[in-house]
Amino acid sequence: MKRIKTDVLVIGAGSGGLSVAAGASQMGADVVLLEGHKMGGDCLNYGCVPSKALIMSGKAAHAQRHSAQYGVPNARGEVDYAAAKDFVSDVIAQIAPVDSQERFEGFGVKVIRAYGRFISNNEVQAGDTVIKARRIVIATGSSPLIPPIQGLDKTPYETNETLFDLRDKPEHLLIIGGGPVGMEMAQAHVRMGCKVTVIEGDKALSKDDPELAGIALQSYKDEGVEIAEGALAEQISGTAGAIEVRVKDGRVFKGSHLLVAVGRSANIANLDLEKAGVETERNGIKVDASLRTRNRKVYAIGDVAGGLQFTHVAGYHAGVVIRALMFAIPSKAKTSHIPWATYTDPELSQVGLTEAQARKTHGDKVEVVRFQYNHNDRAIAERKTKGLIKVMVVNGRPVGAGIVGYQAGELINLWALALANNMKMSQIAGMVAPYPTIGEINKRAAGAYFSPRLFESDLVKSVVRAVQRFIP
Numbered sequence: 218m219k220r221i222k223t224d225v226l227v228i229g230a231g232s233g234g235l236s237v238a239a240g241a242s243q244m245g246a247d248v249v250l251l252e253g254h255k256m257g258g259d260c261l262n263y264g265c266v267p268s269k270a271l272i273m274s275g276k277a278a279h280a281q282r283h284s285a286q287y288g289v290p291n292a293r294g295e296v297d298y299a300a301a302k303d304f305v306s307d308v309i310a311q312i313a314p315v316d317s318q319e320r321f322e323g324f325g326v327k328v329i330r331a332y333g334r335f336i337s338n339n340e341v342q343a344g345d346t347v348i349k350a351r352r353i354v355i356a357t358g359s360s361p362l363i364p365p366i367q368g369l370d371k372t373p374y375e376t377n378e379t380l381f382d383l384r385d386k387p388e389h390l391l392i393i394g395g396g397p398v399g400m401e402m403a404q405a406h407v408r409m410g411c412k413v414t415v416i417e418g419d420k421a422l423s424k425d426d427p428e429l430a431g432i433a434l435q436s437y438k439d440e441g442v443e444i445a446e447g448a449l450a451e452q453i454s455g456t457a458g459a460i461e462v463r464v465k466d467g468r469v470f471k472g473s474h475l476l477v478a479v480g481r482s483a484n485i486a487n488l489d490l491e492k493a494g495v496e497t498e499r500n501g502i503k504v505d506a507s508l509r510t511r512n513r514k515v516y517a518i519g520d521v522a523g524g525l526q527f528t529h530v531a532g533y534h535a536g537v538v539i540r541a542l543m544f545a546i547p548s549k550a551k552t553s554h555i556p557w558a559t560y561t562d563p564e565l566s567q568v569g570l571t572e573a574q575a576r577k578t579h580g581d582k583v584e585v586v587r588f589q590y591n592h593n594d595r596a597i598a599e600r601k602t603k604g605l606i607k608v609m610v611v612n613g614r615p616v617g618a619g620i621v622g623y624q625a626g627e628l629i630n631l632w633a634l635a636l637a638n639n640m641k642m643s644q645i646a647g648m649v650a651p652y653p654t655i656g657e658i659n660k661r662a663a664g665a666y667f668s669p670r671l672f673e674s675d676l677v678k679s680v681v682r683a684v685q686r687f688i689p
Contacts, residue, residue, distance in 0.1 A: 219346045221327075223249040225542055226341060226350035228333045228488070231258020233519035233531030235316055236357030240539045242324045244358045246590060249350070250321060253332030257316035258358050259308060259377075260528040268401055270308040272560055274301040275408030279562075292584045296409040298386035303382055335493035339514050347510060350404050352514055355486065355495075356531065359481035359520035360492075364393075370452040374475040387411050387474035391462055393423030393450050394478035397559040400433075401674060403442045405563045413442050413471050416462055418449035422559065426571040429605060429621040433565045436603065445470065477639050483521045499521055506549040508538050516541075524550075527557055554637040558626035563604055566629035567675075568618030569636045575609035584610045588620045589664040595653040599623070601610045606662045608632065613641050618662075622657045632660045 225241045227234045230252035242248040255262045274296065281294035307656045314320060318328045331344035340349050361376035363369070375383060377398060392399045392408050395417030406464075407413045415421065421444055422430035439445060448464040453475070455461045460475045485500030494512045496503040501523030508516050516538045519531030533555070540548040556568035590596045590604030604622015608615050618632035636644060645663035649655050 220349065221249065221346060222349045223247045223327070224351050225249070226333075226348050226353045227356060227521075228260065228341065228353065229356035229358055229484075229521075230256045230316070230328075231356060231358045231519065231531065232319075232528045233262050233358075233535045234354065235367035236322065236532050236535030237318075237354050237356065237518070237542075237629060238321060238326045239324050239560060240483035240535065241542060242326045242541075244350045244543050246324070246543065249327045249329065249348050251329050251331060251333040251341070251348075251539070253330065253343075256318055256321075259311060259360075261312060261316055263381065264308055265385065266312055267305045268377070268405075269560055270305040271301065271381070272405045274304060274400060276562065278410075279408040295388070298409060299384045301379065301409065301500050302384060304322060314580075317680070332487060334487060334489040335350065335495070336489070338493045340513050350514075351474070352516070353493075353544060354538060354542075355510075355515065355517040355521055356519050356523045356535075357484040359483050359501075361477065361528060362480040363477060363480040364450070364479050366393075366450050366453050369477070372455055372475065373451045373457045374453075374460075376477050376479050380476060383474075387472075388458075388470035388475045389414070390476060391416060391460055391470055392476045392478055392481070393671045395444065395446065395477075396421075396424070396478065396480065397422070397557075399476070399478040400437060400442075400559060401561055402478065403444075404437050404440065407437075407441045412472070414472060414577060415442060415444045416448045416450055416470055417444065417446050417466065418464075422565065423567055425559070425567055426573070426607065428572070429565060429567075429607065429619045432603065432605060432621045433559070433563055436563055437561065444563075465573055481520060481526050485521060490514040505543060505548065506511075508534055508550055509541075525552060525555055525557070527555070530555055551689075554633055556629045556631060556633040560626060563601075563622045564619045564625035565619075566625040567617070567619045568629050568633045569615070570609055570653070571619060572607060572609055575611070575617055579616065582611050584666065586662055586665040588658055588665050590658065592661070593653075593655065593658050595655050596623060598653065603665075604658075606658055608642075608662050608666070609641055610666055613643070614639065615642060615645075619656075622658075628656065628659055632654075 224246040225248045227250045238250045239247050278294040278296050281292040285291045308377050316649040336342050344681040363388050381448045389412040392415045395415050403413045451465045453461040457472050462470045491685045495510045501521050502517040504517050504522050520526045536638035537548045541548045558566040588606050588607045591602035596602050601623035606620045609617040642663050651661045
């Protein structure tokens with residue numbers, strides 16, 4: 218058994234773990250990184266990257282079928298499903314070097330390709346090596362949650378970890394779960410010529426503003442996605458090519474393939490956390506605001522920390538713990554400025570409080586400003602007029618923003634910046650946006666906040682009239 222010592226041990230080479238390893242090593246710390254599976258973690262290999270590539274294939278086919286609106290005759294938009302998967306693989310391959318073992322070894326990180334498990338409060342065994350570390354960062358991520366539905370264990374099904382290896386186009390894809398992953402894959406597959414049924418036990422896209430989610434969901438339905446809400450899967454049966462899902466109210470859904478997309482489960486089962494005195498909760502490892510566990514030598518970041526499960530959150534967490542690890546600077550993680558997006562068409566994004574949350578928290582102090590996409594000239598030119606932005610404002614400052622529409626995932630960046638820096642609506646209104654851009658929607662939303670104050674105020678009108686009388 219080999220024994221080594223290090224300043225920082227990172228367990229898991231996903232987005233968060235890689236960020237910590239690179240940052241700490243380049244700042245001069247001795248770093249060991251453990252990864253028993255694929256470098257890049259879920260995001261690169263099974264999540265963000267392949268899903269967005271497949272969405273792009275569906276978008277290309279859909280655009281061909283709907284080009285007449287631009288004066289270009291519609292085409293059939295037929296999809297070679299296997300070729301689309303080749304495209305997905307190529308996208309992963311192009312990005313993979315950024316997350317590769319070789320690159321991180323170039324930073325000075327010692328990479329060990331083995332899973333790790335605690336053997337004491339500051340020691341981890343990985344294969345034939347025991348690593349003793351001054352500080353340890355757990356960044357093991359999450360895996361698809363497999364619900365305890367009767368018959369599921371005896372029926373062939375896909376998760377996001379297997380779907381992108383599927384080469385034959387599903388004739389009829391059943392999707393259990395109407396969250397972002399389920400809806401993204403539903404629209405992508407219906408655009409590639411599959412029949413798709415989403416089976417959701419509650420409300421689809423339930424974590425988003427219901428008004429904005431409703432606009433997105435109607436678009437999916439208009440394209441042919443069948444969405445069954447209030448349909449709690451109770452029993453699953455069948456064989457490859459013939460799957461049957463029976464829900465609690467008696468409805469039965471039949472299809473050729475099944476995708477399970479009901480959420481994520483933190484990867485903690487094989488870490489032997491009890492040997493390190495690390496506590497867990499229902500959603501993952503228990504951490505404080507600084508992402509530290511009960512064992513003061515151990516931190517947890519990203520999905521495994523039990524909070525928001527997004528790649529960009531893992532990256533943000535990495536920055537929080539690096540400040541503590543490298544400089545002993547107290548640093549706390551917040552969630553109020555964290556945005557998220559669902560990359561369907563139209564896109565759906567949110568940062569901060571939804572309208573309902575803002576009213577619950579701030580009551581009558583909340584003003585909700587709205588701006589419709591169909592008043593944006595660029596959206597009109599590109600036939601992307603289905604959309605809406607809502608900004609929740611308290612005492613002149615935004616406390617949340619939600620957007621549904623073209624490029625919503627890009628537009629939300631400005632509001633994430635505003636919330637992160639406690640900016641005022643006047644600062645957003647003071648921005649000059651190039652014309653014509655979709656980005657003008659953000660400025661027009663800020664303008665919608667001030668319009669009543671300027672154009673519907675008797676006081677303002679009286680002052681203007683008085684000033685006019687004294688102007689030569």
